[in-house]
Amino acid sequence: MSDITFKGWAGHNVADPTTHLTLSEITPKSFDPTDVDVAVRYCGICYTDIGSYEGELGGIAEGRVCGHEIIGEVRRIGPEVTTLKVGDVVGIGAQTDSCGECEWCAAGEENLCATKALTFGGQYIKGPSKGQMVNGGFANYWRGPEKFAVRLPDALDPASSGPLLCGGVTVFAPLKKYGAGPGKRVGVIGLGGLGHMGVLIARAMGAEVTALSRGQAKKDDALKLGASSYVGTGSDLAADLKDHANTLDIIICTINPAALPIAEYLSLLRPRGTFVMVGVVPTPLQVPTFPLIFNSLAVAGSLIGSPSQIAELFELIAAHPEAAPWVNKYRFEDINTAMADFNAGKAKYRLVVVNEENGGKL
Ligand SMILES: [Zn+2]
Ligand SMILES: [Zn+2]
Numbered sequence: 001m002s003d004i005t006f007k008g009w010a011g012h013n014v015a016d017p018t019t020h021l022t023l024s025e026i027t028p029k030s031f032d033p034t035d036v037d038v039a040v041r042y043c044g045i046c047y048t049d050i051g052s053y054e055g056e057l058g059g060i061a062e063g064r065v066c067g068h069e070i071i072g073e074v075r076r077i078g079p080e081v082t083t084l085k086v087g088d089v090v091g092i093g094a095q096t097d098s099c100g101e102c103e104w105c106a107a108g109e110e111n112l113c114a115t116k117a118l119t120f121g122g123q124y125i126k127g128p129s130k131g132q133m134v135n136g137g138f139a140n141y142w143r144g145p146e147k148f149a150v151r152l153p154d155a156l157d158p159a160s161s162g163p164l165l166c167g168g169v170t171v172f173a174p175l176k177k178y179g180a181g182p183g184k185r186v187g188v189i190g191l192g193g194l195g196h197m198g199v200l201i202a203r204a205m206g207a208e209v210t211a212l213s214r215g216q217a218k219k220d221d222a223l224k225l226g227a228s229s230y231v232g233t234g235s236d237l238a239a240d241l242k243d244h245a246n247t248l249d250i251i252i253c254t255i256n257p258a259a260l261p262i263a264e265y266l267s268l269l270r271p272r273g274t275f276v277m278v279g280v281v282p283t284p285l286q287v288p289t290f291p292l293i294f295n296s297l298a299v300a301g302s303l304i305g306s307p308s309q310i311a312e313l314f315e316l317i318a319a320h321p322e323a324a325p326w327v328n329k330y331r332f333e334d335i336n337t338a339m340a341d342f343n344a345g346k347a348k349y350r351l352v353v354v355n356e357e358n359g360g361k362l
Contacts, residue, residue, distance in 0.1 A: 004037060004075075008065035008139030009335050011053035020053060021138070021336055026065055028143040029124060029132040033080035036146050038090060041360035043137035044069030044162035044327070045342050045351040047193070047256075048094070052120040053339075068094045068119035069162035069350075070137030071152065072358065081146045089158055090149040091314070092142055093165035094304045096134050097124050108308045110147075111173075138335060140355060150310045155318040159361060163197065163325040163350040164313055169305030171198040171252055172313045174276040175205060177302070178250045182206035187248040187268055188227075190255035191218045194278060196349035197325055198252045199225040204316055204323035210248060221348075226323070237264045244268055251275045259283035262299070263291075271295045278302055327352045329362050 006028045009021040031037070049066040070092040074084050084090060097117035098105050104112040115125050122134045135142065152161060164172075171194060180186050184207045188198035191213040202209045203226030211222035216232040223230060233240045241264055248268045253260070256279045263286065266275060275297065277285075287299055305313070317323050328348060330338035332355040342351050354360040 004141055006135070006139060006141050006143070008135055009067075010063040010065055012062060019336070020339060024063070026063075026135055026139065028135060028141070029129045031076075031078060031143065032128050032145070033078040034127075034145050034147070035078045035143055036074050036081060036084055036090075036149055037076040038070070038072040038092065038142045038149060039075050039358040040070055040072040040137050040139060040142055040355050041358050042071040042159055042162045042352050042354055043067040044166070045338060045347075045353070046094075046120075046163075046166045048120050048166070049136070049138075050339065050343060064121060064133075065135040065139050066120040067137030067139065067353075068092070069165045069167070069352075070119075070142055071158045071162045071165075072137075072142060074149070075141075077146070084146050084149060084151065089152045091152055091161060091165045091310065092119065092137065092144065092149050093169060093310055094119050096122065096144045096148045097126065100126060108306055110306045111304045111309075138353065140358065148307055150307050150314065153314050153318040155321070156314055157321070157324055159329065159352065159354070160324040160327045161314070161317070162352050163193065163327065164317060165310060166304060167194045167350065168197045168201060168317075168325065169310050169313050170194060170278050170302065171254070172201050172316070173305040173309050174252060174278065174300065174302040175202055175207075175250065176309070176312070178274045178276065178300070180205045180207040180250055184208070184249045185210065185247060185270075187212060187251040189213075189251060189253045189265065190279065191222055191349070192254060193347055193350045194254035195252075196221070196225055198254060199227050200323040200325065201313070201316070202252075203227070204320035207250075210244065225326075237261055241265070241268060246270055249273050253277050254279045256280055260285060262286065263288045266291050266297060266299075269295065269297050272297070274298045274300055276300045276302055325350050329354050331362065332356070332360070
């Protein structure tokens with residue numbers, strides 16, 4: 001038995017942003033033999049949390065606790081836990097369960113499983129916990145399967161590592177898949193939470209990085225993040241991109257405009273280049289076939305990453321501490337302010353809430 005009282009910042013669909021979230025006692029999932037209890041020290045705020053709390057992603061149960069860039073310490077392990085021990089520092093990302101039986105789960109690509117449970121709004125899908133609500137990391141404790149709690153290497157700074165678990169692996173997985181590394185040129189469109197990690201991670205992988213963002217405001221930061229060139233875009237995208245045509249091998253597109261002028265961006269790709277969407281664009285893309293065929297280009301998408309990819313990213317950042325995400329820290333108690341600042345675009349570049357009671361450091 002456990003004497004822990006689980007408390008989380010539960011969402012409410014109310015207009016006043018200062019009361020969007022209230023701290024309340026929550027009922028954790030049942031403690032299964034393969035589960036761990038993790039005392040949450042840090043949790044990043046991701047765009048998807050906002051969407052899930054506010055119902056944009058298909059409705060939210062009143063009382064939902066989001067947060068899916070979780071860093072904490074293992075305090076209790078089930079009798080069948082084999083990979084973690086009490087005292088380990090772990091990270092939990094956007095996914096907390098999968099079927100465990102399909103070809104994707106068997107191959108360690110759980111993020112492609114058709115029945116995955118997402119940390120910001122899912123239900124557990126197998127075993128004794130089937131149907132129970134997933135509670136995320138805006139809480140004092142997180143409980144879930146060891147499979148989705150990835151041990152943090154000792155060399156990693158826990159305070160800035162939370163954002164690697166969703167945003168970081170979201171950009172790392174396609175960079176790896178499409179061959180980012182020495183001798184490759186990567187473009188990152190958008191310099192928000194995701195994009196800034198795209199630049200940091202692509203650079204850490206050894207690629208040469210071009211950052212693309214609106215205007216010139218983020219140019220200095222882009223260069224500090226590791227980009228070797230910056231393209232500030234304005235009202236005439238074709239003109240802005242003209243000098244950079246045929247220069248990139250991989251483009252990671254992190255922006256969420258109503259419509260994306262993909263034809264202009266495809267002009268940046270060299271033969272066999274890949275354009276990867278990780279930001280959602282509501283209007284269907286109008287992809288011109290001529291450059292696609294003539295230059296053997298590919299347009300792709302990518303969703304988060306598997307636990308093994310998260311572990312691989314942790315090792316990469318442990319070896320390249322300069323590529324740790326840039327974070328602004330907020331007290332756990334100030335989460336409504338953090339959410340409001342996130343919505344106001346004040347993040348530079350990722351916000352993290354810190355639970356000092358559990359050993360997090362501001
Ligand atoms: Zn996320
Ligand atoms: Zn599966």
